[in-house]
Amino acid sequence: MPALERAPQAGHNGGLGPGAPVTSQPFTEVRFLADQVGETVRLRGWVRNARTSKTRFIELRDGSGFVQCVVGAAEADPESYELAGKLTQEAAITLTGLVQQHPKTGQPELLVKSLELIGGSQDFPITPKEHGTEFLMENRHLWLRSRRQWAILRIRHTLVKGIRDFFDSDGFTLLDAPILTPSACEGTSTLFGTEYFHEGMAFLSQSGQLYQEPGIAAFGKTYCFGPTFRAEKSKTRRHLTEFWMVEPEVAFAHLDDVMVLGERMTKFLLQRVLEGRQEELKILERDQAPLETALNTTFDRMTYTEAVDKLKTLGSDIQWGEDFGNDDETILMNATDRPLWVHRFPKVFKAFYMEPDPQDARLALGADLLAPEGYGEVIGGGERASSLQYLLDQIEHHQLNRADYEWYLDVRKYGSVPHAGFGMGLERAVAWICRLPHVRETIPYPRMMGTLRP
Known part of the structure; x- marks a missing residue:
């Protein structure tokens, strides 16, 4: 010891x-x-x-x-x-x-x-017999005591600590982002809003990324790690309305740098879990071979166009220009044994701040890391637009209020440089590593459509 x-x-x-x-x-x-x-x-x-x-x-x-x-x-x-x-x-x-x-x-x-x-304890409601999901969610505060939930949340803890250790040891500075924000980062249709005194509406943060970009001019490499919120009316096994995300941002970085950084971080976390959480993995009866494969092999890469062609051969009816649905990601990732980077997406369904592909104006320099065994996206990121005029055009095109983004535009006025970053959803990573059927077990108190208590 x-x-x-x-x-x-x-x-x-x-x-x-x-x-x-x-x-x-x-x-x-x-x-x-x-x-x-x-x-x-x-x-x-x-x-x-x-x-x-x-x-x-x-x-x-x-x-x-x-x-x-x-x-x-x-x-x-x-x-x-x-x-x-x-x-x-x-x-x-x-x-x-x-x-x-x-x-x-x-x-x-x-x-x-x-x-x-x-x-003493009388009539504890969660007995060794099998219970339904609704009952267990209503008693989530007690369900946490089970061996399975203990194992899952211990692995979550290891990922949280591993994320901080990885970025701290790699020279990143933690730059906390606000939870209350005046504007959207990932689209206006998924915002939770509240009245903010005389300032009008404030919104629960969808991402801390916009606040990392000014920080890199001060620190070079930054990250934030905290809760984010999406008012998505989705009941899929991958969606929560409140989840945790780590978001690094790097000055003088490009799309390839993002994929290299994301792969390094993912492998660092896999190694931490495989070395330190054997008891928990055994409780979950997790087959460790797929995790070891991901740790010991180079992640595959595929352009969006190549991925669409691949999906069509696997039976999907997706058309070029459409975003991947959950089923598409599942189909794609059931066909491989290692994580896959899909990059260069149509910019029509990517965020306004993405750098366009200089080789094809239809595309954005974005990349998603999809996890194997059908788990799909765990990381999304890319290169950010460094041109002030391009951002102004994008703000107008997306019908955003320029006044809300003046502070963000300042980054392009004073020493703008190429820069890139990504966001990793903690709960999706936990779901994949633990091989869980739903993200609701990956966070102590999940928030989803129809779930606000306990």
Whole structure:
């Protein structure tokens, strides 16, 4: 175990690094038990499951992991043995016992000496039987306690930390973008609006990208990472109305640079998950071979025109000039075993700020990264327009209010340079890596059409 991740020792009340106790009580976390075989420890947590026979078996969850606790009449005191036979699902308890290895699995387990009830639990609504999606969503605050949700959200945590580590180590500066904005970034039809004092309407941010572009003139490479909002009336398995997105922006960068950066970041995150979340992947029964393929191979690239031709051979009725639908992305990505960059899209369905392709004025220098196994887009980005006049023409063409974008246009007035960036939707990345059928399980409290509570 790394020196900074040692288990807290009994009676140790100090320490500031990882693994140090967060209270004055000398409790051990389940994640450290493998290194404490043969020692007597104290645990605390919640009863995930309890089986009663001559010997009682308790599956304990403490947030850091799961462990089987064995309560035998010979080893436990009489009061603890009796209490173990009455425990219900999700009761909160503390236990003292000897850490030993399970004779068959080799996993640590606790031979209990004493047991104390901290908080009782009656009629916990989510039982081991199968429940419907609507019921589970209504009880999302309790559903989080399941092994499956624990595993998914731990992987999400690893991606969040990995994203920050990747950009921090690569010389990027975190530049927080506002949540309340005066204008649209990705189109006016998907805005959530609210009255903002005497200023008129304000909108929940669709993207922090417009605010990263001024930042690169100060810092060179920036990123923001936070919640974004899209009022899309869509009920597909890929859509949330509130989701998290990381958005890097780089000065003096072009379309190819975006694809290289996105591939590097994706592989960095895959490596973090494969190295650090084996237990969680096993709980999810995730086949790791596709993730290893993505990690160890070069991502494919294909122009939009080539992708349309490919889709037609696979049975899609898409026509050139149409945006990909979810079905098109699924068809395309079921036909490959690695991520795919699709680039140079018709600018008619790309954002107003995209740089046009100098070789074909119909196209924008944009790129989407599609995940394999049918998952589709996880990254979207491209090169930004650096010409002031082109942006003015685009604002007029898209019937946007120029006054809302004057601050953005200033970037092109004072030392405009080629620049590029992308946005990665965290929840879509989690869905792919965990191989989930729907994004609703990728965020603690999902917001979708018809879902505002809890």
